[in-house]
Amino acid sequence: MNPDxxxxxxxxxxxxxxxxxxxxxxxxxxRRSTTDAVLVARQGIFNAAGETTAYQFSYRTGDExxxxxxxxxxxxxxxxxxxxLSATFGRTDLDLVAQGRPLFVRCTRPYLVGDLxxxxxxxxxxxxxxxxxxxxxxxxTGVRRLRDAGFRIAVPSFVSTAHQRMLLxxxxxxxxxxxxxxxxxxxxxxxxxxxGATLVAEYxxxxxxxxxxxxxxxxxxxxxxLEPASVLDRASSRPVTG
Numbered sequence: 001m002n003p004d005x006x007x008x009x010x011x012x013x014x015x016x017x018x019x020x021x022x023x024x025x026x027x028x029x030x031r032r033s034t035t036d037a038v039l040v041a042r043q044g045i046f047n048a049a050g051e052t053t054a055y056q057f058s059y060r061t062g063d064e065x066x067x068x069x070x071x072x073x074x075x076x077x078x079x080x081x082x083x084x085l086s087a088t089f090g091r092t093d094l095d096l097v098a099q100g101r102p103l104f105v106r107c108t109r110p111y112l113v114g115d116l117x118x119x120x121x122x123x124x125x126x127x128x129x130x131x132x133x134x135x136x137x138x139x140x141t142g143v144r145r146l147r148d149a150g151f152r153i154a155v156p157s158f159v160s161t162a163h164q165r166m167l168l169x170x171x172x173x174x175x176x177x178x179x180x181x182x183x184x185x186x187x188x189x190x191x192x193x194x195x196g197a198t199l200v201a202e203y204x205x206x207x208x209x210x211x212x213x214x215x216x217x218x219x220x221x222x223x224x225x226l227e228p229a230s231v232l233d234r235a236s237s238r239p240v241t242g
Contacts, residue, residue: 036235037233037235038083038086038087038233038234038235038237039060039061039087039231039232039233039234040057040058040059040060040083040084040087040088040231040232040234041056041057041058041059041060041229041230041231041232042055042056042057042097042229042230042231042232043055043056043058043222043227043228043229043230044056044222044226044227045104045200045220045221045222046220046221046222046226046227047219047220047221048214048219048221050226052099052101052227053101053102053220054101054102054103054104054126054220055097055098055099055101055102055103055104056103056104056105056222056229057084057087057088057103057104057105058084058106058229059080059081059083059084060231074108074109077108077130077132078108078109078110078116081105081106081107081108081111082116084105084106085105085107085118085119086239087234088103088105088234089119089121089124089125089240090119090239090240091234091237091238091239091240092237092238092239092240093237093238094121094124097232097234098124102124102125102126102152103124103125103126104126104128104154104173105125105126105127105128106128106129106130106156107127107128107129107130108130108133109133109134109139111127112127112129112133112139112142112143112146113138113139113141113142114142114145118146118151122149122150122151122152123150125151126151126152126153126154126172126173127143127146127151127152127153127154128153128154128155128156128175129143129153129154129155129156129167130156131156131157131164133163134163135163135164135166135167139167140166140167140170143167143170144170147170147172152172152173153167153170153171153172153173154171154172154173154174154175154200155167155168155171155173155174155175155197156175156202157175157176157177157202158174158175158176158188158192159176159180159188160187160188160191160192165191168191168192168194168195168197169195171195171197172197172198173197173198173199173200173220174192174193174197174198174199174200175199175200175201175202175222176188176189176192176199176200176201176202176218177202177203178201178202178203178204178209178210178212178213178218178223179203179205179209181209181212181213181216186216189216189217193217198219198220199216199217199218199219199220200218200219200220200221200222201213201218201220201221201222201223202222202223203222203223203224204221204222204223204224204225204226205223205224205225206225207225209223209225210223210225210226
């Protein structure tokens with residue numbers, strides 16, 4: 001068959017399928033695509049002077065009965081990552097929500113090893129390796145590849161597990177839950193900074209925790225004391241096309 005004939009048949013088939021879509025269904029799809037909520041949470045990350053230096057973006061749903069993330073399957077975590085990346089980097093007004101700052105987003109295994117593609121914005125995207133990801137040679141290779149491509153890497157919820165320590169040579173940021181500092185103490189902090197990463201104090205919920213983190217040499221701070229996470233609806237923002 002002539003390739004031109006085949007292309008023509010495909011175009012005619014696509015046109016026929018398009019024509020077969022009822023107007024009512026088309027209108028309903030357009031309505032949903034422009035009015036259904038596309039929710040994400042944004043929380044500031046601050047320096048010692050109280051200035052916002054970055055944002056954490058996380059998945060949110062309007063369903064109050066939705067299961068907690070701790071109960072999600074790996075597929076659900078993948079879908080949550082896809083949602084956050086689409087709602088931020090997949091919209092034309094990224095700079096409006098980023099306000100010129102880096103965005104920390106938890107990226108699951110398929111994104112880390114290259115099975116799924118992260119947005120080509122190393123100037124904005126900071127890739128967090130979630131604590132539930134089993135770190136192996138493939139993950140380390142993927143993280144190294146991403147860093148070589150210009151992305152910054154963050155290791156959140158650091159408690160100095162063997163898997164987390166494998167990532168330290170490639171981490172730009174290490175985040176520690178400051179509520180655990182009385183238990184984990186100085187050894188975890190010392191290990192976290194052993195390769196020169198910037199330390200981020202997570203879950204800063206009180207002035208005492210904030211002061212303790214500063215005493216231990218943390219340079220960045222995140223938590224409800226500084227700024228509770230706000231929920232943004234991205235439905236009205238125009239998707240990136242092409």
